[in-house]
Amino acid sequence: MKKIFIDGLCIPLFVIFALFCFPVQGQAVEPRIADILISNNSGNVLLYAQCVDCFKTEMESAILAGVPTVFTLQLDVCRERLLVWNKTIISKEIKRTIKYDNLKKTFSIYTDGDLDPVIFPDFESAQKAMADFNGIIASPLVALDKGNQYYLKMRVKIDKVRLPLYMEYVFFFVSFWDFETVWYKKEFFY
Numbered sequence: 001m002k003k004i005f006i007d008g009l010c011i012p013l014f015v016i017f018a019l020f021c022f023p024v025q026g027q028a029v030e031p032r033i034a035d036i037l038i039s040n041n042s043g044n045v046l047l048y049a050q051c052v053d054c055f056k057t058e059m060e061s062a063i064l065a066g067v068p069t070v071f072t073l074q075l076d077v078c079r080e081r082l083l084v085w086n087k088t089i090i091s092k093e094i095k096r097t098i099k100y101d102n103l104k105k106t107f108s109i110y111t112d113g114d115l116d117p118v119i120f121p122d123f124e125s126a127q128k129a130m131a132d133f134n135g136i137i138a139s140p141l142v143a144l145d146k147g148n149q150y151y152l153k154m155r156v157k158i159d160k161v162r163l164p165l166y167m168e169y170v171f172f173f174v175s176f177w178d179f180e181t182v183w184y185k186k187e188f189f190y
Contacts, residue, residue, distance in 0.1 A: 029053045030053065030179075030181075031051060031052065031053045031054040031156070031179055031181050032051075032052050032053065032181055032182075033049050033050070033051055033052070033154065033155070033156060033181055033184045034049070034050050034051075034052045035048070035049060035050045036048070036049045036154075036184060036186045037049070038138070038152060038186055038188045040141060040190075042141075043140060043141055043142075044137045044138070044139065044140050044141060045077065045137070045138045045139045045140075045141065045144070045152075045188070045190070046135055046136065046137060046138065047075065047133060047135075047136040047137075047138045047152060047154070048133070048134050048135065048136075049133045049134075049136075049154065049184075050131055050132050050133065051071070051130075051131040051132075051133070051156045051181070052131070054071070054130075054131055054156065054158075054179075055127055055131075059158075060123070063098060063099075063100055063107075063123075064100055064123070065100075066099070066100055066101075066102055068097050068098065068099040069097065069098050069099075069158065070095055070096070070097045070158065070159040071095070071096045071097075071098075071130055071131075071156060071157075071158060072093055072094070072095050072096075072156065072157050072158070072159055073093065073094045073095075073096075073133055073136065073154065073155075073156055074092075074093050074154065074155050074156075074157065075090075075091075075092055075093075075094075075136075075138055075152060075153065075154040076088050076090065076091045076152070076153045076154075077089045077090040077091075077138050077139040077143075077144075077150060077151075077152050078150065078151055078152075078153065079144075079145075079148055079149070079150050080148075080149040080150065080151060080187075086151075089139060089143050089144065089150070090138065090139040090143060092138075093112075094111065094112055094133075094136060095111070095112045095159075096109055096110070096111050096112075096130055097109065097110045097111075098126055098130050105121075106119050106120065106121055107119070107120040107121075107122075107123060107126035108120075109126060109129055109130060133156075138152055141190070144190045145190075146190060147190075148189075148190065149187065149189055150187070150188055150189070150190060151185050151186060151187040151188065152185070152186050152188065153183050153184070153185050154183070154184050154186075155180055155181045155182065155183045155184065156180070156181050157179065157180030157181070158179055158180070
């Protein structure tokens with residue numbers, strides 16, 4: 001009698017253990033920031049990073065339907081201090097918008113501060129341009145004091161898309177792609 005109870009209990013316990021230990025391949029992949037590098041030129045601290053797994057299938061379909069999508073890079077440059085709270089030197093947001101022109105079959109990417117968009121003929125190169133944050137000016141060097149430890153905090157989020165005339169209720173899938181990455185921290189010395 002005890003052996004049957006133990007055998008009957010072992011199989012469900014093994015199944016539960018296997019489900020928790022071996023992840024299912026169909027799980028959603030969370031967007032993340034990778035390849036973070038901080039450098040400087042003669043006047044600025046520069047950020048190089050890449051957002052990985054940021055385009056979901058519903059988002060791609062909406063972009064190809066002409067819905068503009070906005071990526072926002074939020075970054076803070078902070079100075080580490082021992083006895084008091086860390087001091088935020090610079091805090092900024094950089095917005096990039098991708099929009100598909102169905103007539104010309106081109107993708108336009110608008111960045112804050114740029115007057116003219118960058119035009120791409122195919123979706124793959126436009127996706128790469130949206131996800132790459134190369135040479136972003138994080139802070140001017142004159143705002144930093146030499147000989148101190150600093151760090152840069154950053155995250156990428158997708159702003160909610162606002163469609164006219166309550167079209168969000170018709171295109172309900174627009175709300176499914178709202179995401180933001182966790183905050184990433186990269187230390188540097190100047």
